[in-house]
Amino acid sequence: MTQALTSDAVGAPRSLRAVWPAMVGLSAVFLVEMLDNTLLNVALPTIGRDLRASTTQLQWVTGSYTVVFGGLMLFFGAVADRFGRRRVMFVGLGLLAVASFGTLFVRTADELIVVRLVMGTAAAMTAPGSMALSFRLFDQDALRMRASAVISSVGLVGVAVGPTVAGLLLAVTPWQVLLVVNAPVAVLAAIGIRAGIPADTAEDLHRDPIDVPGAVLGTLTIALALVAPTLFVQIGAGSRLAWACAAGAVVSAGCFVLRERAARHPLVDLRLVARPLVASGLAYQSALGLATAGLTYTVTLQLQLAWGWSPALAAVGMFPLVITMIVIGPFVDRIVDGLGAGRSTTLGATAVVAGLAIYGLLGRSGYGWIAVALVLVSAGMRVVMITSAVNVLRGLPPERTSLGAALSDTAQEVSNAIGVAVSGTVLAAIFVGDIASPHWTNAQVSQFQNAVTIAILALAAVAAALVIAAPLRARASRASTAATSEA
Structure with missing residues (x-):
């Protein structure tokens, strides 16, 4: 079986301390991913009053992020493997910072949903890279697992204290602060990753063309698979729309599998x-x-x-x-x-x-x-x-x-x-x-x-x-x- 990295890799770090800037940067990325909807949920009542949002609009303020995030991860994972994991990470962090500042100019619920769509896209660009980059830093599984534990612990601590901090902030600041805070965290992440993780070499990447039809079908399948359960819960099992989404997810998944089996350069090689x-x-x-x-x-x-x-x-x-x-x-x-x-x-x-x-x-x-x-x-x-x-x-x-x-x-x-x-x-x-x-x-x-x-x-x-x-x-x-x- 092909292994991701060999155990005799030259110059691989032997401790987490040796790559502390990278660990700080990757932990910051994971913290943003874990905190995003957590903090926003605390502010939803305030957002609803401030933007005069309907119940459906408030649901899509969080739901739009989740659907785009989940739907685009496979595509951006494939893009990162072709064009560079660190490069795609930087683009995603930059997009996240811009979208976070864009919250300051939001005046309607629909505008906020658009901002959340952009933030979900940025998260889809950074999430696969954070795990892949931490994995590739080391040549020993014990260090890989330890790094994963440290990075995820930072996010979990954020989840534990985040809602309380968000509630305190809402008492003295506008709700926009809860999203704008992503910008400095994204900058911190970029600095740490740039200082601690080298750019991918040509040998680390593959040059197969991107399977665009496969990417479209994969994104559609996952998006429908995420929307359908939400509709079943919100509207009920008797909803035709919910069943239509579920059926669409099944049909799209079948088409995706057929496409990947037939494609010369599949987005997801099913043999792997x-x-x-x-x-x-x-x-x-x-x-x-x-x-x-x-x-x-x-x-x-x-x-x-x-x-x-x-x-x-x-x-x-x-x-x-x-x-x-x-x-x-x-x-x-x-x-x-x-x-x-x-x-x-x-x-x-x-x-x-x-x-x-x-x-x-x-x-x-x-x-x-x-x-x-x-x-x-x-x-x-x-x-x-x-x-x-x-x-x-x-x-x-x-x-x-x-x-x-x-x-x-x-x-x-x-x-x-x-x-x-x-x-x-x-x-x-x-x-x-x-x-x-x-x-x-x-x-x-x-x-x-x-x-x-x-x-x-x-x-x-x-x-x-x-x-x-x-x-x-x-x-x-x-x-x-x-x-x-x-x-």
Whole structure:
């Protein structure tokens, strides 16, 4: 199997400290990605009043960013592998800074949506590159995982404290400040990356022409796959538009696969995706997306609507999720060193599925069980998120690392949307009445809990199937390769 980088690479750094400017820059990139919608959600009521925005417009203020971000990652991952990962990163950071300053001139909700579309495009340019560049800095998997843990921990700390800081800022500053702050962070990221990461050489890139039809079909597939779940949750399972989007995603995905099989220079070489490390890593990432999205969506509703907790108290109730991920981050490389990457990933994925099952079966019995579920899912997710992402990149040729990072991020984005859609659709089918009503009857509380149990156990079953299939796929491929070699 082709490895992304050889273990005897000349001049590869032997510690994170040796490349601290790069680590600062890449951490800043990830921080912006994690904070963007988090900070904006806090400001949505203020934005709605200031811009006189409708409910639909407010939904698209955040939704437009997510759809463009997820839809364009594969394309920009392929572009970065051809024209330079650092170069595309700089363009994305520049676009992000300009769009952030553009917020100061927004006067209507539609103008803000346009700004968010541009920011989503910038994020699609920077996200694959941040993972690919951190991976390519080192020639040892232990350092790659440690770097990933540090970079992601910065983002998680931002998520933990970001909403509180945003609330305090809104009390004394206009809401635009929450988006303009991206500009200096983007500048910091660019300075760190320029100082700490060399430009790609010609040997690091590949010169195949970009598969434009494949890029269009891939972008359309992912965009529809992200929009359809949102429509199912917002409009309901009876919506023709939601089903049309879902059908469009399936048809577009089929056309994309046919195109990639026939293309001389495909955007995504399906033979590379079928490689054991890549296929298993993407399966694990998809399982994570289903589990975490379904869990966080339903727990938030349960605490506030079924149990009557205030929004502030409900936010505190979700702390075990973020705190566990922050605490366990520095120990991921030790876990991998002790158990090996394969066993660590399997153990982490098993913890995610177990946490999901515990919440589905026992979450209605008290917050203690919810806390246990949150800790298990977040601990397992932290391990798998790092090991599986590194495995995807390890399984690809050196000139395809940005595309691998884009595949990994896209798998999580789409599975996140599906997890929320499954939970929301089951809830809409079982719950009778207005779910936003402040006073539920005992029958409605029971309906809600039954819906949560069905939805979460269904997601746990699918996640378990993915977790079981991933190592089996890897073993079958290794056995086939060994048999071929012996023959």
